[in-house]
Amino acid sequence: MAVISYIEAVTQALKEEMERDENVFVMGEDVGKRGGVFQATKGLYDEFGEKRVIDTPLAESAIVGVGIGAAMYGLRPVAEMQFADFMLPATNQIISEAAKTRYRSNNDWSVPLTIRAPYGGGVHGGLYHSQSMEAIFANVPGLKIVMPSTPYDVKGLLKASIRDNDPVIFFEHKRAYRLIKGEVPDEEYVLPIGKADVKRDGDDVTVITYGLAVHFALQAAEKLAGEGISTQILDLRTVYPLDKEAIIAAAQKTGKVLLVTEDTKEGSVISEVAAIIAENCLFDLDAPVKRLAAPDAPAMPFAAPLEKTFLLNPEKLEQAIRDLAEF
């Protein structure tokens, strides 16, 4: 098993899928010669040429809309949104078109499109290069939203997304790109979309989260283990539609649940997790469900100390887990 970074997992998945299936192609702003502003598509232009690694005009609605058309024709486009924050001009194409084409055509047409988008804070990106956008889309039947936390999950789930016959939004945490490294098998593998994953087993408190916060939770859990607090960590991986069974099982196991998101709190995807627990686990709970999230303010400021205040960190998780354990 090789140890690679989160962004290398993205690049490898793209490369391998393009080698495997000539119908897969990549399009977006600066994905060509430049290899993407984060270098996620690095090397693809050289290997596959400008026909399959397409620099588009600066127009997100067209990137998604053209991707939809190409997907209806039978290809498997992977459209990059340069930053998740900038996918909003494409909202109509995503929600009205990509998500509804199969349904509205009574299964006649389908849209096997993958939309990749770097999201998340902690990179001095200011208000518009730091946001979590999943909640905007996590109420749209017909879409799948994948948000992996490790290189292993990135690679296996991006491949699954590309092979999926329905539109998938694949959010990549941009702070994790180079920060997070991990093992991936040498042989090819694909992971199932829609399945959460227990990243750590434990008996006292359950943390349910996704993305970079999974790593914060792992660090906090490690620390708390020394204090005798045993933490279970469920990584949602797919935030829409949610893996209800796994959520219910994880909540029931410890009876104390901390839900964590980097997004602002009200209306976030962990609200739905809380609702599922409230509907299904009332008599299994030993403490009220707790949510840890960003403040309900538009987005994190650019100035470093303000950004820091806005962001999650392992200490905030540690404290919240401890509080629950002591409840």
Add this chain to the structure above:
Amino acid sequence: MAVISYIEAVTQALKEEMERDENVFVMGEDVGKRGGVFQATKGLYDEFGEKRVIDTPLAESAIVGVGIGAAMYGLRPVAEMQFADFMLPATNQIISEAAKTRYRSNNDWSVPLTIRAPYGGGVHGGLYHSQSMEAIFANVPGLKIVMPSTPYDVKGLLKASIRDNDPVIFFEHKRAYRLIKGEVPDEEYVLPIGKADVKRDGDDVTVITYGLAVHFALQAAEKLAGEGISTQILDLRTVYPLDKEAIIAAAQKTGKVLLVTEDTKEGSVISEVAAIIAENCLFDLDAPVKRLAAPDAPAMPFAAPLEKTFLLNPEKLEQAIRDLAEF
């Protein structure tokens, strides 16, 4: 007190605010001579002329974006989205711009813009003239989302929205336009944004909902009263940011809560209501929180029997309340 329809309440509020403040103006598709496709702006063109009742090109992003500019100049635009379903091309202007201008300018600039949008099903509108769009926006700090159920609330809250110094999305239930009638005072009044309202008092089961479903709940409650089941009904009125205090109080009062939305279930605004209850009322509940919503499918079909299957109705609410009461 006069009895007027839901849509008349819209028209009256617009007219009175335009008479009161010359900075208020109306813009949108077909709002002029045609008086709007639903006739919500009927008569305004004749009274205020084409300068203050502006037919725009067919371009929602411009309607909102131009509205933002006019609001920054100091006016109070009321922008109509012809159907809520068609506000998606304006998502970027709503979320990135209107909602964030005050915050990003550190309180230097503000956007006193009202966006009106008819939403909701039951009018044979098919997939794209029937949707509930609030969940897409109900996670965006800086926005307020108002969804009134009665002519009284419509009038008082639309006036409040127009006078508000921040952007407000004002969703009007299009099936309620002519179906729902109610009393409004002859004298001028304004209602507070952000406050839920108890529409019926009761001790056994609490229903928390908004929009047309409030009326379904009232009908169901009336019927169940005959069976000795006493139902409390909380009308959220503002679905973002939510009135947490009122929600907690309503849940605590009966210990049995039914949450109802016409929207599809996963990721809807009632998920956030469930989360608030899960965080705050664990020890007050006598039954798990229940949610009643549309199926997790893209939107309601056009064909009458399929539309009916998709929609809520008083009978579905009645059954759900009874089940909870008997829990």
Add this chain to the structure above:
Amino acid sequence: MENRHHALGFSDQDVLKMYDIMLTARRVDERLWLLNRAGKIPFVVSCQGQEAAQVGAAFALNREKDYVAPYYRDYGFVLAWGMTVREMMLNNFARGEDPNSAGRQMPGHFGYKKLRMLSHSSPVTTQNPHAVGVALAAKLKGDDIVSFVTFGEGSANQGDFHEAANFAGVHKLPVIFMCENNHYAISVGLKHQLSCDYVSDRAKGYGMFGKTFDGNDPLAAYLAVKEAADRAHRGEGPSLLEANCYRLTPHTSDDNDMTYRTKAEVEEAKKHDGVLTFAAYLRELGVLTPEREKEMEERIRKEIDEATDYAEKAPFADPMTVLRYVYEEKD
């Protein structure tokens, strides 16, 4: 009168077929309004006034290979493209057998994979980038096809129009954008929609071929679309065409057009109605004889009667199907 169709390489048989389809579209449309007024179908959206442009366009394309993304008024186009009158009636009655959406969508929201017809939705102009995507994909695969898309002049003011046109221009894709300018976007007339003289004035900004033609003349439509298609096949990229038409009916059965235009204006436009003027042309040349005309009208009426009857009796989809096809269903 000059014989214009022979000059274009059309036989008399060809133009009779063209007229036949235009007339069928018109008669279907008229029937839909009757059915609506009789309470049998809840909604009508009309093609009246745009048939000539639609049918002429279809004749200029390869109906075995090309991909099309017609919009909700394109009854004439989809008929010429292979949709049957029965299928149209099933669509308007929203029955389970409707091949476009099984009654899920409103009438006129076409989509038929068998015919390489993309699925259309209600938010306007979203189909434009789709058509560009089809062309991009075909280019990538080396398939020599044309991708054809239509939309109204009001819709030409949506951002998606611009983004799609520019994308097609940059990649020199074989796309034909045909704007059916019927002078109204619901109640809003040209003056409040557009500030240019012609929608096709926008072609230059996308480095593409642009042309406005008489939308009441199917031969003008044919000529323009043929020129655009030839350019596309030669690798000369996309075209922006504009059919100058007029919407003869209210916007839909929910509209009252007398709140924003006059009867006199509509009456004047009716004088130029392509169905009438093309018939006059064919009569003048002796191509459309009274006997042929009678045969045609009777055959069409019979076809519409039967289709209506069939559709009215056909069942709705099972209500429980509302849960189906949200995602792919594996076996």
Add this chain to the structure above:
Amino acid sequence: MENRHHALGFSDQDVLKMYDIMLTARRVDERLWLLNRAGKIPFVVSCQGQEAAQVGAAFALNREKDYVAPYYRDYGFVLAWGMTVREMMLNNFARGEDPNSAGRQMPGHFGYKKLRMLSHSSPVTTQNPHAVGVALAAKLKGDDIVSFVTFGEGSANQGDFHEAANFAGVHKLPVIFMCENNHYAISVGLKHQLSCDYVSDRAKGYGMFGKTFDGNDPLAAYLAVKEAADRAHRGEGPSLLEANCYRLTPHTSDDNDMTYRTKAEVEEAKKHDGVLTFAAYLRELGVLTPEREKEMEERIRKEIDEATDYAEKAPFADPMTVLRYVYEEKD
């Protein structure tokens, strides 16, 4: 050499002031890169290569009344508009005293109500409809002003560009759209962004006045913007102007431009750098003497030194302010 500025009604003093601001913008920009490389500020976005167009444009507007929506490269413009070097440095150090956003936004995201400068965000082109809204509002109130907005040529491909331009055209609003065409949208060159020869080719599609000018020449910029402003005041509606410039630096401090263009290309462009060519013009005419030049450079350096010093020492906003100004705060 011909004296072009007298012909335009400018005194020598005027053009020296113009040059002074261009040079200040350039020197500020250069300092920012040094500060970035020294690890003192995390991010730079540059105006280099666009100062001439920016400053020339500002001189053609009414700096007491007009409304402006400059984009992130407009250091030359905002300086000419009244923002101080100190304020710019506070902005780049993201300090609490920054009048643009108190450090909430990235540098170059301008906004200053006192100067009638709209608040700018990162998603490109959203400012275009805002500028149109300002013009609409002014027209409604009967205020005789011009609304001026800038954006890159890549951004001219966003839907918002189109929708805003058409809206302004239909309502004949006093808006000036000035595209600063610097030949790149990050790594993507003109050929992959646009299929027209000039961005101003799009003007016709919005029924507006269009003109492309030499973006390295502040007098050409002045002339074009003046013409557009005069038209706007006369009620002749909006204009689409295009400044033909070149981006002399990488896109931002996060970019490596050598992955997509050559040093030779950049060196060639530097020969046409407006700061150098305008200086040469002024020297040739004897307006810019060696003494004046020395005085200018020294004064500017001192001003930048002091501003840097001030900004570096200034505090960040209190971290708890992240919760403030989400909504209006009523006392």
